[in-house]
Amino acid sequence: MLFLNNKASARQMQMLLMLDIFGAGIVMLPRKAAQYAGNGAWLIVLVMGIAAALIAFLLGTAGKYYREGESFVDAAQRLLSKPVGAALGLLISLKLMFNCVLELSRFGGVVNEKLLRQTPFWVICAVMLAVSSYAASKGYETRARLAQVLFYIVFVPFIFVFVLAMRDVEFENLVPMMSISPGDILKGAAQMGSSLTGLELILLCQPYAAKRVALRSKLIHAVLFIGCVMVFTTIVTYARFGETITQLKYPVLDMMDTTDIPGAFIERQDALMMSFWILSNFAIVNGCMFFSSIVLKDVIKKGRHSIYIAASAVAVFAAVCLLNHEDIDRLIDMVYYTLGAGFLVIVPLIMIISGAARATRKAAMR
Amino acid sequence: MLSKSLDENIKQLESLFEGCGDFVKRMIPIGENRDIKIYVAYIDMLVSRNILDGHVLSQLMLFMWQTPPKPEAIKRDTLNTIRDSGVTTADLRETDNMGEMASAILSGDTVLMAGDSDRALIIATREMPNRGVGSAETEVAVQGPKDAFTEIMRFNTMLVRRRIKDTHLKVKQLVAGKRSQTSIAVMYLDELVRPQVLEECLNRIGAIDIDAVLDVGYVEQLTADNWMSVFPQAEITERPDKASAAILEGRVAILVDNSPFAMIVPATLSTFFQASDDYYQNWQIMSFTRFIRYAAGLMAVCLPGLYLACALYHPSMIPTLLAYKMAAARQAVPFPALAEIMLMDLAFELLREAGIRLPGPIGNSLGIVGGLIIGQSAVEAGLVSPIVLIIVALTAISGFAIPHVSLVNGLRLSKYVIIAGSWLLGLLGFWIGALVLLIRLVSLKTYGFPYLFPFVAGEVNDYSDIKDTLFRAPLFKMKKRPIFAKSVGDRVHAEPHEKE
Structure with a gap:
């Protein structure tokens, strides 16, 4: 058939991945980077971007050991034994649900503060969760097509505004350029990695590719593009605000608000920026909901996907309501250092080693 | 099955048409001794009197009396003799099935039974009352042909064939409707149509199980992929040039007897923004028009919701001077913003519905008078603010800028999702509503x-379909056929010569 059900083209997967990664931490990344490295913030974001591309290479290579039609759980069970595969499935599903909870909480907090002061926090989260779950229930093909529409709505105005913002920045704020030691740059880049929440989805999305030829390099290109957008955003934001950036909670939103768009008649541009952020946040929540439920289904191997989505949504919503919102940043870092690091580096590495060993053994037997 | 006894066959046929006052029958004796009987039956006014009298009855009565065939020949095979010497029309066929005979009579054909033959002749004599080929009323084009489809299916197939003089243009004839026995013609170019699409189309029409198919709208609804969707899934047109263009793109046109519209499948969202005169005029101006149409589509869905979100939740987004003016205008209005919008929207919907039902000139006057008077009076009475009037009017006008009514109807209903979202959650609700609609659209x-091809999955056809969406590329640049067609060479074979 011309259009494959539940499959996506490489272009669609690239867009989906870019939206997933972009939605996670962009509004706070320049502040966090500046708090760590001052005017060297962009350097650690740059190194973080390069590291993300290397991790994408690792995750893409692990995907090469999946057989046709095999999901992450199936491949892990085959390569690392059934119990280990199932345990990894449960863990990554849990991790994605955590991501969902944390992203939703952060989203609810920002919307509450910037757009809807009177609306209860849980209503904002419930609405976003409901629409994300609805999209997840429609399958991967729908998600991929959605990404092709949302990509342009999110990125084109965002980049347009930031290019315009360059007229009013003081690049002197960025000098001296190498005020931070290489060791600190690496340490900072590792710490900023929590802004790349959607990266581990590379491990899960590859079975949905209509064609797997050159998929790894295309996914790496997507990660590099997002890395460039993040570096660009950090440079422009720091050049605009200088050291005061560390006192701004959401510097990217403030940046949008203070940028003068010639001929524009909208008074509060940050509200407009919020619109783009709503969409990119939808992308990451929707991605986490889709994969956490489908991985769970792959582990249990029973029932319909929509039931798992509904169950995950209830669990996520309960956690959002029970969570102490002061702890979000700490929890994001905690999840990133434990489960995140495991699924970004350790798990793919083990899968690659196991896959390569099996391939060598098979070749020797032949 | 027919028997060898003419009396028995007549009895059986007449019992089927018992109580049908328009059923006409006649027994005619022929042969040298006038001892051979033939029986003719048809439905009054469904047949062409010229064909019946000139080519059938006068032949039988005059010619066969004047130069009768040899008695032994006529006795041996009456029906064949009559077919060869008694009827001077080429379009006839034989049958031995009573059901087929009855169906043919009901379709305007004449049935002839003779002697002791167990077969009958069905002579094509159909000529139904019709209003002729008129001009398009719902799809008016500034430039281009003016003719429109009519209720007679055969006229409609002729209107298409006149435009595509290619033996690859095929017409597959089907029948649907248990009682209506409506003829359906499926037209396509067999070199271009994708076999899966054609097969699916024929299967879906074949699966229609209903008493009557009275219009192409029945087929549209009964063959739709998703009956829950408010968005149209087949293009309906009254323009033969549009149907022909669709066939040339590898799509399938479905014509239904008694319906002056053709249905075109497959249809995607972008096809509903295309009008036939888009291709008859300069590409620059038509690209501009296309862009306006897409903007109109967005406005028809989003404008009231966006106003509500800004007015209720984010007034600080609106420029200060405008915000003051809006607030001042709203001061005297006793209703909340949502009620204002809904009130004016309801008034507009009432005017639209009443305008359609009333005869032409009165309907137009009602639209103008009602719109002006009600709008003006509502503002003067302080029931609505002028800005709401402008918003509702702009939304309505935007709907009229889209060439396909079925899409406008879908957008009309969709806007309420966004209105509800914006009313409840401001800009967040606006985007949530938009996302819900988008999810519905992309999953369709x-x-x-x-449905959103080529805006999504456009890479399948190397993004060449994009050239006929938001803008319209010059005709010679649209070389590749759209995705609907099998890839069998380009549709533009050479570029125009450029003058030095």
């Missing part, structure tokens, strides 16, 4: 094609 497929 028609005959296997994504």
